[in-house]
Amino acid sequence: xxxxxxxxxxxxxxxxxxxxxxxxxxxxxxxxxxxxxxxxxxxxxxxxxxxxxxxxxxxxxxxxxxxxxxxxxxxxxxxxxxxxxxxxxxxxxxxxxxxxxxxxxxxxxxxxxxxxxxxxxxxxxxxxxxxxxxxxxxxxxxxxxxxxxxxxxxxxxxxxxxxxxxxxxxxxxxxxxxxxxxxxxxxxxxxxxxxxxxxxxxxxxxxxxxxxxxxxxxxxxxxxxxxxxxxxxxxxxxxxxxxxxxxxxxxxxxxxxxxxxxxxxxxxxxxxxxxxxxxxxxxxxxxxxxxxxxxxxxxxxxxxxxxxxxxxxxxxxxxxxxxxxxxxxxxxxxxxxxxxxxxxxxxxxxxxxxxxxxxxxxxxxxxxxxxxxxxxxxxxxxxxxxxxxxxxxxxxxxxxxxxxxxxxxxxxxxxxxxxxxxxxxxxxxxxxxxxxxxxxxxxxxxxxxxxxxxxxxxxxxxxxxxxxxxxxxxxxxxxxxxxxxxxxxxxxxxxxxxxxxxxxxxxxxxxxxxxxxxxxxxxxxxxxxxxxxxxxxxxxxxxxxxxxxxxxxxxxxxxxxxxxxxxxxxxxxxxxxxxxxxxxxxxxxxxxxxxxxxxxxxxxxxxxxxxxxxxxxxxxxxxxxxxxxxxxxxxxxxxxxxxxxxxxxxxxxxxxxxxxxxxxxxxxxxxxxxxxxxxxxxxxxxxxxxxx
Amino acid sequence: xxxxxxxxxxxxxxxxxxxxxxxxxxxxxxxxxxxxxxxxxxxxxxxxxxxxxxxxxxxxxxxxxxxxxxxxxxxxxxxxxxxxxxxxxxxxxxxxxxxxxxxxxxxxxxxxxxxxxxxxxxxxxxxxxxxxxxxxxxxxxxxxxxxxxxxxxxxxxxxxxxxxxxxxxxxxxxxxxxxxxxxxxxxxxxxxxxxxxxxxxxxxxxxxxxxxxxxxxxxxxxxxxxxxxxxxxxxxxxxxxxxxxxxxxxxxxxxxxxxxxxxxxxxxxxxxxxxxxxxxxxxxxxxxxxxxxxxxxxxxxxxx
Numbered sequence: 002x003x004x005x006x007x008x009x010x011x012x013x014x015x016x017x018x019x020x021x022x023x024x025x026x027x028x029x030x031x032x033x034x035x036x037x038x039x040x041x042x043x044x045x046x047x048x049x050x051x052x053x054x055x056x057x058x059x060x061x062x063x064x065x066x067x068x069x070x071x072x073x074x075x076x077x078x079x080x081x082x083x084x085x086x087x088x089x090x091x092x093x094x095x096x097x098x099x100x101x102x103x104x105x106x107x108x109x110x111x112x113x114x115x116x117x118x119x120x121x122x123x124x125x126x127x128x129x130x131x132x133x134x135x136x137x138x139x140x141x142x143x144x145x146x147x148x149x150x151x152x153x154x155x156x157x158x159x160x161x162x163x164x165x166x167x168x169x170x171x172x173x174x175x176x177x178x179x180x181x182x183x184x185x186x187x188x189x190x191x192x193x194x195x196x197x198x199x200x201x202x203x204x205x206x207x208x209x210x211x212x213x214x215x216x217x218x219x220x221x222x223x224x225x226x227x228x229x230x231x232x233x234x235x236x237x238x239x240x241x242x243x244x245x246x247x248x249x250x251x252x253x254x255x256x257x258x259x260x261x262x263x264x265x266x267x268x269x270x271x272x273x274x275x276x277x278x279x280x281x282x283x284x285x286x287x288x289x290x291x292x293x294x295x296x297x298x299x300x301x302x303x304x305x306x307x308x309x310x311x312x313x314x315x316x317x318x319x320x321x322x323x324x325x326x327x328x329x330x331x332x333x334x335x336x337x338x339x340x341x342x343x344x345x346x347x348x349x350x351x352x353x354x355x356x357x358x359x360x361x362x363x364x365x366x367x368x369x370x371x372x373x374x375x376x377x378x379x380x381x382x383x384x385x386x387x388x389x390x391x392x393x394x395x396x397x398x399x400x401x402x403x404x405x406x407x408x409x410x411x412x413x414x415x416x417x418x419x420x421x422x423x424x425x426x427x428x429x430x431x432x433x434x435x436x437x438x439x440x441x442x443x444x445x446x447x448x449x450x451x452x453x454x455x456x457x458x459x460x461x462x463x464x465x466x467x468x469x470x471x472x473x474x475x476x477x478x479x480x481x482x483x484x485x486x487x488x489x490x491x492x493x494x495x496x497x498x499x500x501x502x503x504x505x506x507x508x509x510x511x512x513x514x515x516x517x518x519x520x521x522x523x524x525x526x527x528x529x530x531x532x533x534x535x536x537x538x539x540x541x542x543x544x545x546x547x548x549x550x551x552x553x554x555x556x557x558x559x560x561x562x563x564x565x566x567x568x569x570x571x572x573x574x575x576x577x578x579x580x581x582x583x584x585x586x587x588x589x590x591x592x593x594x595x596x597x598x599x600x601x602x603x604x605x606x607x608x609x610x611x612x613x614x615x616x617x618x619x620x621x622x623x624x625x626x627x628x629x630x631x632x633x634x635x636x637x638x639x640x641x642x643x644x645x646x647x648x649x650x651x652x653x654x655x656x657x658x659x660x661x662x663x664x665x666x667x668x669x670x671x672x673x674x675x676x677x678x679x680x681x682x683x684x685x686x687x688x689x690x691x692x693x
Numbered sequence: 694x695x696x697x698x699x700x701x702x703x704x705x706x707x708x709x710x711x712x713x714x715x716x717x718x719x720x721x722x723x724x725x726x727x728x729x730x731x732x733x734x735x736x737x738x739x740x741x742x743x744x745x746x747x748x749x750x751x752x753x754x755x756x757x758x759x760x761x762x763x764x765x766x767x768x769x770x771x772x773x774x775x776x777x778x779x780x781x782x783x784x785x786x787x788x789x790x791x792x793x794x795x796x797x798x799x800x801x802x803x804x805x806x807x808x809x810x811x812x813x814x815x816x817x818x819x820x821x822x823x824x825x826x827x828x829x830x831x832x833x834x835x836x837x838x839x840x841x842x843x844x845x846x847x848x849x850x851x852x853x854x855x856x857x858x859x860x861x862x863x864x865x866x867x868x869x870x871x872x873x874x875x876x877x878x879x880x881x882x883x884x885x886x887x888x889x890x891x892x893x894x895x896x897x898x899x900x901x902x903x904x905x906x907x908x909x910x911x912x913x914x915x916x917x918x919x920x921x922x923x924x925x926x927x928x929x930x931x932x933x934x935x936x937x938x939x940x941x942x943x944x945x946x947x948x949x950x951x952x953x954x955x956x957x958x959x960x961x962x963x964x965x966x967x968x969x970x971x972x973x974x975x976x977x978x979x980x981x982x983x984x985x986x987x988x989x990x991x992x993x994x995x996x997x
Contacts, residue, residue: 068795068802069823080798089824090798541822569827569885593825595885619826 049137049220052076052127056198057383059123059410059436062093062211064486064514064539065461072125079216082141085182087618091143091213094123095485095513097205100588100614104562105533106481106509108433108456111377111405112350115322119150119172121202124380124410125214132157132195133221135168139186140201144213146183147176148203153356154196162386165200165356166192173207182215196221200356200383210641306336314339323354343372350377359386363395370399375406379433382411389413393421400425404453409435416444423450433458435483442468442489456481460511463489470499479504485513485536493540494522501525509534513564516541520549532557538566538590545570554582561611564590573601580608588614595621602627606635616641728841729907731767733760733993734946736953740919740987749790754987756917757789757832761800766807768800770836771854771989773917775880778830783885788821788830792881795820796836807840808904810849815897818881831882831894835868837915837993839907844997846907849900852878853918858911859933864926866905875976878918909997910938919986920952922969923959939994949992956990959983 055072063070069089074080080090101107110116135154142149152169155161169187176183199219205212306314318326318339330340346369351358358381381387392413396403403426408414414437422429429451434440435458442464451457454476459469460483469490473479482500490496493515500507507529512518518540526532535553537543543550546568554560554575560583565571571594579586586609591597597620606612617623618641628642739754751757755774762768772792774785795817799805805813814834821828833852840847848856848868855868871879882894907913912933914920920929929952936948959965960983969984 063823067820067823068798068804069820070825073802077801087825089820539823567822567825567827593827595827595829621827 046223047136047220048131048133048223049218050129050131050133051078052199052217052219053130054128056126056128057410057412058125059380060095060461062095063089065488075125075127075214075217077216079141079143081143082184082215083143083182085143085180087144087211088213088215091215092125093144093211093213094203094205096122097145097208097211099206103613104509104588106483106511106562108431110350111375111407112323112348114320115350115353117353119170119204120206121150121204123203123205124200124383125203126155126198126200126383127217128198129219131223132197133219133223134193135189135196135199135219135221136191137186137218137220138168138189138199139184139218139220141215141217142183142185142212143215144182145177145208145210146179146185146212147174148205148208148212149173149185149187149201150204151200151202152187152189153200153202154192154194155198155200156192156194157197158195161384162357162359165384166190166194166196168192168196168199173204175207177207177209195224311339315342315344319345323349323351341369343369346370347372348375348377349373350375351381352377352379355380355383357386358384360388360391363387363391367395367399372402373399374402374404376400376403377405377407378411379407379409379435380411382408382413385412387413389415389418393418396421397425402428404428405431407431407433408437409433409458411437412439415439416441420444428453430454431456434462435460437462440464450475452477454479458483459487460484460513461486463487465489466492466496469496473499474503477503478506480506480508480531482507482509483511484515485511487515490515491517493518494525497522498525501528505529506531508532509562511536512538512540514539518543520545520547523549523553527552527556529557531559533559533585534562535560536562536564537568538564540568543568546575550575551578554578558582559585561585562588564588565594566590566592567594569593569595572596573598576601576605580605584609585611587611590614590616591620592616593619598622599624599627603631606631606638606640612638614639614641618642727997728765729839729844729909729995729997730841731760731769731839731913731993732940732942732945732996733769733991734942734949735760735989735991736946736949737989738953738957738987740985751793752786752790753989755786755789756919756987756989757786757793758915758989758991759793759797760991761797763800763805763807764803765841766800766805767839767841768796768805768810768813768836769913769915769991769993770796770834771915771917771991772832772834773852773854773919773987773989775831775833775882781829781885783829785830785832787828788883789832789834791821791824791828792817792832792834805838807838807842808847810836810838810847811897811900811902813838814849814851814881814900818897821883827883829883829885831880831884833878833880833918834900835915837913839995844907844995845904846913847902847904849902851895851897851900852880853921854916855918855921856913856915857929857933858905858907858913859930859937860908860911861937862930862934864930865911866903868903869901870921871899871901875972875978907995909995911995912937913993913995914952915991915993916952917987917989919960919984919988920956920990922972922986923956923967923983923988924952925968928955933992936992936994940996945992945994949990952992953988953990956988960985960988 053076055076058072061070061072065071068074070091070093072092074090075092081088138152140149150171150173151167153165154168156164156166168189171187196219199217201217203212318329321329326340326345330337346366349366349370351362354362358378400422406422406426406429414434419440422432430453432451432454433456438461440462442462450472452475455478457472457476457479464487469484473482473496482504484490484493484496493512494517497518500510505528508531510526510532513536518537519542523537523543523546544567550571551574555578563579563586571591573596576597579589589612597617599622602617602623606615615638617628623642625642628640631638631640735758737753737756737758741754751759755776756771757774758769758771760767760769770793772789774787774789776785778785796813799813799816804816813836833854835850835854835856836848837856838847846858850856850868851871853870853872855870857864857867859865873879879895879899881897884894914929914933932948932952932955936945939945959967963982965983966981967983970981973980
């Protein structure tokens with residue numbers, strides 16, 4: 002009897018999932034209209050919903066004042082799915098592949114041994130209308146899919162620092178060459194808590210090109226207590242069925258690991274000290290990052306470690322991540338002494354633990370951090386576990402030797418934090434404030450603020466022209482500066498002028514989406530002889546660059562990377578000048594340049610021996626056949642162009658993609674293959690031109 | 694069947710009226726809460742209908758239109774791509790179509806304030822520049838935003854597309870044509886880089902804006918110059934006053950079809966003294982006959 006019910010309910014779930022997809026993909030509904038009529042209405046307690054709001058994100062291709070390629074496009078129903086292609090109606094992030102790590106502006110990793118097993122580079126947090134017990138998360142990817150590596154849910158009614166639960170984690174899926182949109186619904190871990198917000202993390206390192214997301218949906222059970230009233234008896238039954246296969250072995254292994262570690266007898270004083278150690282408990286209770294290590298710690302009968310000198314142990318322990326260090330701390334007194342050595346905390350990277358980051362975690366580390374030189378607290382503001390005042394105190398205590406600080410996407414960073422960093426970190430070389438939108442830049446730091454500063458990142462902050470000019474004039478050694486998407490800068494020309502006067506050492510400069518940079522401003526930059534990388538993408542005032550670009554490349558022979566996306570007026574003359582004057586050129590982005598011709602491009606490819614990447618998407622004169630020839634001729638160069646398959650309405654889920662991903666068993670994907678057949682009538686207008 | 698429905702509706706309405714008459718205070722309350730909305734129908738013809746290009750929603754030749762619903766707004770809009778770009782190898786329809794679909798997205802994403810229709814046009818125009826694919830060309834545009842809270846319409850118009858509001862058999866409000874000189878309307882444009890400066894390009898700020906309080910049953914005609922250049926006002930008014938207060942979508946559609954068809958016939962009538970010919974004569978060009986063009990008619994009534 003019970004078994005019968007189980008199987009029945011399972012088909013119910015599946016049906017409602019399918020009906021949901023049928024209803025929600027507008028591009029499909031004409032074909033599917035007939036089918037839907039025959040279907041049962043969705044199950045009462047089972048709710049599928051599209052994300053209603055973007056809470057936070059780390060980066061986006063578009064600018065905040067626009068709606069093209071921005072994060073807000075991911076809300077609501079899919080607008081382009083199942084079409085495949087590069088659409089402005091989707092959410093696109095700022096990077097793809099390993100190209101950023103090959104550029105002159107690459108950043109060195111902080112505390113690399115502490116990095117997660119699967120590194121995430123970007124995230125987006127989405128909120129839904131109603132909290133559910135999550136059973137399905139569907140991600141509608143319309144272009145170069147495969148970069149989702151982690152999905153976590155935020156449980157309602159819990160403090161932020163304790164609310165995040167890991168729902169799914171996996172390696173980036175290599176879908177390169179599939180050229181079909183993908184509905185990605187990985188098998189989720191079953192949690193019994195209600196989730197309203199989810200965080201999706203991405204790793205772009207495997208991607209061929211920018212990934213694009215059209216929509217995200219979450220399906221789950223509305224409320225367990227309602228089951229009796231609504232007449233839907235067997236919700237627990239489903240959970241039972243589901244939980245049978247979603248429980249991951251990993252969890253159990255972790256539990257064993259922890260229990261094994263806890264068992265050995267511990268010196269009493271240490272056990273008391275650790276029991277008050279909030280950081281340890283934090284990690285221990287942290288279900289999201291509980292992957293720990295695969296090996297088991299076996300305690301041998303003879304402790305060889307006793308025979309090793311402290312220095313050797315120090316060396317061995319330096320390969321451990323923070324969590325393992327904290328575990329070793331509990332082994333014995335000697336280990337405790339070694340593990341608390343400031344040597345291990347010279348570099349501190351808490352980004353992998355963002356989901357449980359709180360003030361107490363920082364406080365627990367404070368005693369060992371007096372020699373700290375590098376600090377990475379990126380993403381740690383998501384949980385709102387720390388106030389700016391508390392962080393300022395920490396900087397005051399431990400910040401004297403700091404050379405690198407990364408505070409990407411930290412909501413707690415405000416003007417006072419900047420002042421504190423300025424006051425206490427005299428040796429600062431790197432400050433990264435990407436997407437720190439809560440800084441107003443109203444309080445200006447005293448002069449001589451950062452004499453040693455080499456790298457500063459203001460991507461997507463609210464920095465103003467005056468404030469920025471003030472900063473750059475007191476950083477004579479500046480080498481890298483990122484001013485991308487700073488919407489409050491109203492006169493980039495004067496910034497460029499000041500850069501040219503006071504920062505002669507500049508190696509890389511990023512003007513992405515700086516609408517106010519004109520040819521005059523670019524002319525100022527010609528004095529920067531060391532320039533290796535310049536990003537002029539979407540500087541719309543530069544769309545007719547005149548001679549400014551020509552003069553720039555003539556005077557900057559070391560240029561290795563140039564981004565010229567959408568500078569529509571760049572012509573063959575400029576391209577050939579790059580080839581003549583920049584022999585070191587490695588990466589060039591020419592997306593959307595109408596005027597570039599095939600001849601000039603062939604000459605360019607011939608001359609640039611070091612070229613590794615050229616992107617000629619949306620260049621009207623360059624056809625796919627030319628690119629095919631070039632690819633044969635220059636096998637070492639990556640030439641990006643939108644393939645003709647793209648956007649022709651090719652819209653089925655490719656079998657390869659199906660095999661490659663861990664498809665959620667709840668959704669029977671077989672019917673989609675039928676639904677998502679290419680259609681002739683629904684070609685997006687953007688593509689028509691491409692083909693003709 | 695329809696009879697049954699209509700009788701059913703009459704009965705229920707009568708019943709409702711009976712109730713509300715019994716409780717007048719209640720009826721006031723109900724009236725206050727009622728929000729106006731657009732009931733609209735679309736009809737149009739491309740100038741040259743060819744089998745090659747199958748009809749696409751939101752497009753009639755180089756004309757484009759959209760309708761969208763925001764939080765407290767209903768928005769309608771038309772745009773007419775400037776045909777001259779064909780000589781440069783540019784499809785003029787693409788520009789207008791992108792402009793309108795972007796307007797639609799902006800409204801449905803809730804990025805638009807109801808009282809700033811010119812900002813809607815401006816933002817849609819700047820979105821063109823944010824697209825990786827360079828979309829070149831130029832277009833006239835006209836949007837009508839219904840603010841449901843204040844029950845008034847806010848309009849922005851650039852160029853010679855336009856709208857008229859009809860109440861009680863009279864035109865109570867209409868747009869003004871914006872022209873640089875004869876047959877050259879104001880236009881939003883993204884010229885090819887080499888032609889910058891030589892091309893007429895009006896900033897979206899030069900849009901003509903107006904606001905007007907609407908009433909239940911008002912008729913709004915939103916159309917491109919293919920209609921206004923060919924159909925004289927008195928003929929339009931005759932058609933429009935017939936659909937005042939009409940709630941039947943079918944009737945509304947019929948009226949829209951009639952206007953579009955009328956425009957189509959008159960456009961190809963070589964002896965007809967069309968508004969376009971009159972305007973040409975006023976500018977010293979001696980001509981008669983209609984002006985073959987793409988035709989788009991959006992006919993809306995205000996239903997409260």
